[in-house]
Amino acid sequence: MTVEAGARSERSGVLTAVAGMLLIAATYGMARFGVGLFAPALAAERPQLVEVLGWAAGAQFASYCVAAVAAGRFVDRRPRWGLALAGTTATAGCLGVAFATHPATFVVAVVVGGAGGGFASPAVVRLVDAVVGPGLAATAQSLANAGTAVGVIGSGLVAASGAGVVSAWLLLGSVCAAATAAAWFPARGGALGCGGAPVATPEEGHRGAGEVWRALALPAGAAFVAGAGSSFTWTFGPLVVSEAGAVTTDRVGWLWIALGAGGLLGTFTGGLVERAGRRGGWCTCAAVLALASAGVACAVVTTSAWVAHASMALFGAGYMGLSAVLILWARGTAPGTAGGGTAALLVALATGQAAGSVGFGAAGDAAGPVLEATVAAGLCVVGGLVVLVSPPGRRPRTARLAGARGR
Numbered sequence: 001m002t003v004e005a006g007a008r009s010e011r012s013g014v015l016t017a018v019a020g021m022l023l024i025a026a027t028y029g030m031a032r033f034g035v036g037l038f039a040p041a042l043a044a045e046r047p048q049l050v051e052v053l054g055w056a057a058g059a060q061f062a063s064y065c066v067a068a069v070a071a072g073r074f075v076d077r078r079p080r081w082g083l084a085l086a087g088t089t090a091t092a093g094c095l096g097v098a099f100a101t102h103p104a105t106f107v108v109a110v111v112v113g114g115a116g117g118g119f120a121s122p123a124v125v126r127l128v129d130a131v132v133g134p135g136l137a138a139t140a141q142s143l144a145n146a147g148t149a150v151g152v153i154g155s156g157l158v159a160a161s162g163a164g165v166v167s168a169w170l171l172l173g174s175v176c177a178a179a180t181a182a183a184w185f186p187a188r189g190g191a192l193g194c195g196g197a198p199v200a201t202p203e204e205g206h207r208g209a210g211e212v213w214r215a216l217a218l219p220a221g222a223a224f225v226a227g228a229g230s231s232f233t234w235t236f237g238p239l240v241v242s243e244a245g246a247v248t249t250d251r252v253g254w255l256w257i258a259l260g261a262g263g264l265l266g267t268f269t270g271g272l273v274e275r276a277g278r279r280g281g282w283c284t285c286a287a288v289l290a291l292a293s294a295g296v297a298c299a300v301v302t303t304s305a306w307v308a309h310a311s312m313a314l315f316g317a318g319y320m321g322l323s324a325v326l327i328l329w330a331r332g333t334a335p336g337t338a339g340g341g342t343a344a345l346l347v348a349l350a351t352g353q354a355a356g357s358v359g360f361g362a363a364g365d366a367a368g369p370v371l372e373a374t375v376a377a378g379l380c381v382v383g384g385l386v387v388l389v390s391p392p393g394r395r396p397r398t399a400r401l402a403g404a405r406g407r
Helices: 003-032 039-045 047-074 079-099 103-131 134-145 147-160 165-187 202-244 249-302 305-333 335-367 369-386
Strands: 399-401 404-406
Touching (some): 003 079, 003 103, 003 134, 003 147, 003 165, 047 079, 047 103, 079 165, 103 134, 103 165, 103 335, 134 147, 134 305, 147 165, 147 249, 147 305, 202 305, 249 305, 249 369, 305 335
Antiparallel strands (some): 399 404
16 A cells, blocks of 8 residues: 555544534434433423423433344344434434424423434444544544534533524434435445455354354443443432532533533543453443542532532543443454444443433432432442453453454
8 A cells, every 4th residue: 555545544534533423413412312411491481391301311222222222133233224313313203302392392302312322333333443543443432432522512501502402403404414415425436335244253163153152241231331330420410519509500501511621531442442441441431430430429519610610521531431341342352343342332221321310309309408318429430340250261462453452
């Protein structure tokens, strides 16, 4: 390959990673998480929807998981289908929320929009792997995954602008459509042929499918536990610090912006994993999440606005890093089926979040926010330590990940 051809390939890889980041930003940070962020505006403009907001959130989680599981079965062979389904469902969901005035139509719109993220992540992983060279793959995957932070910032800015529900969700829907087009363009190349099957690595071929999935069981378990711990800040963090008086209600949107800004640090996860390995990177990110949860408790006790914003920023960095490590773990364990492995690990993370949200919600009045935040921090610590467990009689396997050892 000539120097000029190498430069073109590198530019193509960067553009592909950016396109993937935009699609993740639209499907996660806007179509999926935007519902909770805009909940106060929805309740104010359409009070008839208040009683179904909780049901809508639960149904959206279910649709995300169903979409991710479905994508895991075909996206490694037909990734462009995943991109198309991600953009179509996210755009349709946003447009549905913009005009939904009846509770039933609102829930349907939220369910459709929530599926976008489930289709997007496995497809973007496969897209980036197909276009980006091995030397930049880990960094490119981390950049694309940080799209959630970009989307949260964008949604927070729209919410802070005071835009009405209709105009805000029409804008979010337009962004979803544009991001899909941007991701589809690099997917038009021959590297992502609809019928092509990924090629298994020699290590993967010797290990067999059963051993590959057993190797993913440990990070899946860790993801479930850490996801449960992270759910407190995702679901209740801004609420409890505002109720404590650390941040006024009209400034809660800036807590989400702080979370998104901190999440941009997730772009460095690839470098972290290259230096510390998968296990070391996971433990580091879990520790940051635990520190962020403890910070939320501190913000409640001290009613300090800067502690509240700093804790949300730390949480964003830890969570985006954590999800990026899961993607890199799936790639390192099963490169030929990275999309399916990514889907499995992200579903484990989301399932833990759902379980944690239910648990923290049920115990809220009895336990209080400080105790719950402390428990959340403990769960994040335990989730981090789970990956250090080795099966009896077996030594931890090492696997190369984008030129680095995974530990």
